[in-house]
Amino acid sequence: MYIALTLSLIAIANRSTNNMVTTTLAPLTKYVFGFNNFLAGVLEGLIFMATLISTSLINPVLSPSSRRKVFISCNFLISVLLIGFYLSTPLTVWIFTAIAGVAYGLIMPNLVTSASLVENKRLAERLLSLYSTSLSISLIIGPLLESYVLSIFSYKSVFLAFLPFSILSFVLSWLIKFPDAKREIHGMSALRNKGFISSILSITTYNIPFAAFTTFITIYGIDELGLPKNLAYFSYIPFFITSFLTRLFMTIRPFRSLRYPLLISVVITILGIIGVVFSPNLALYLIFMALLGIPHGSVFPISTIIIARATSSEERNAVNSYFLAYNNILFFIVPIVVGALSQFIGLGYAFVALIIPVIITATVFFLKYWNDSVLSR
Numbered sequence: 001m002y003i004a005l006t007l008s009l010i011a012i013a014n015r016s017t018n019n020m021v022t023t024t025l026a027p028l029t030k031y032v033f034g035f036n037n038f039l040a041g042v043l044e045g046l047i048f049m050a051t052l053i054s055t056s057l058i059n060p061v062l063s064p065s066s067r068r069k070v071f072i073s074c075n076f077l078i079s080v081l082l083i084g085f086y087l088s089t090p091l092t093v094w095i096f097t098a099i100a101g102v103a104y105g106l107i108m109p110n111l112v113t114s115a116s117l118v119e120n121k122r123l124a125e126r127l128l129s130l131y132s133t134s135l136s137i138s139l140i141i142g143p144l145l146e147s148y149v150l151s152i153f154s155y156k157s158v159f160l161a162f163l164p165f166s167i168l169s170f171v172l173s174w175l176i177k178f179p180d181a182k183r184e185i186h187g188m189s190a191l192r193n194k195g196f197i198s199s200i201l202s203i204t205t206y207n208i209p210f211a212a213f214t215t216f217i218t219i220y221g222i223d224e225l226g227l228p229k230n231l232a233y234f235s236y237i238p239f240f241i242t243s244f245l246t247r248l249f250m251t252i253r254p255f256r257s258l259r260y261p262l263l264i265s266v267v268i269t270i271l272g273i274i275g276v277v278f279s280p281n282l283a284l285y286l287i288f289m290a291l292l293g294i295p296h297g298s299v300f301p302i303s304t305i306i307i308a309r310a311t312s313s314e315e316r317n318a319v320n321s322y323f324l325a326y327n328n329i330l331f332f333i334v335p336i337v338v339g340a341l342s343q344f345i346g347l348g349y350a351f352v353a354l355i356i357p358v359i360i361t362a363t364v365f366f367l368k369y370w371n372d373s374v375l376s377r
Helices: 002-031 037-061 064-086 092-105 108-114 121-150 155-161 163-173 194-223 229-234 236-252 259-278 282-310 313-345 347-353 355-369
Strands: none
Touching (some): 002 037, 002 064, 002 155, 002 163, 002 194, 002 229, 037 108, 037 313, 064 092, 064 155, 064 163, 092 108, 108 121, 108 313, 121 155, 121 229, 121 236, 194 229, 194 259, 194 282, 194 347, 229 236, 313 347
């Protein structure tokens, strides 16, 4: 109970702040600093590239005791950076963004690894679902707070509003459990692991469109739908509510077989993207945003459960690190590609184009792993 409560609280506090930073940078730089969509996408890509570097090159090779010290220090650093973003200029925002990316790359993998360290596999899967559910709670709380702040203040003020969350993360970071393994496995052995390969294929089916939505959905609401800034950001709320409900259901009733939940998630992703882009009014737009919350809620915990099923405790830190590093590659590349593409065909059609890699990845995954034990117990 103690582990579950601590993990849940730090996940909520940390992810609230992390999501705020990644979703606010693009509108901040566009509407306050005058960046175009391409430059806003490049800046968004920078935070994920920095996260990729620290997640893939630094975190896997640190010993558990060193990772714990770095983890605590990075949680403190985020509080300092939030003040930095509030005081930022068109130049310094690039510096703060890069540093924040490095810090988050040394925080997030250790949280997901901590969630899977219990010996009982069934309990580990339940804790992973609880961790994912806590992430979804944070993604409801964060947008609600940001929508309220934006109705009164500017984008810069949002960073100060989230300072209490980062302080709470720092306090709780001292309580997070790290592996006792004397010799952890990393490098090519982890990259060849079945859990790693299958998890990156499964997460790709959703994170390609989500990477674009994280960066551009607020801009899409303002520029394409004519929404005020607080209402444009509010569209995240129905999305994250259904994500939370999906993850809550998976915590209470964990799936033994992951085949059909993942297949259904892919179908909903495709239908949701089409619905968001071609909705004739705001009500339908919000309904399809809510629909997209279902695969957002399911695919990440499914992917982490796949890793837990296919790895030993010695492998898990490295596989989780490389898994999150891969996600950061997506979040680096996709905003830049979508930002550039939108300059020619508009944001809406750029979103629709993302359906193609979703279908390709899902096809490869199901052909390779449909009958594999990682999907069924």
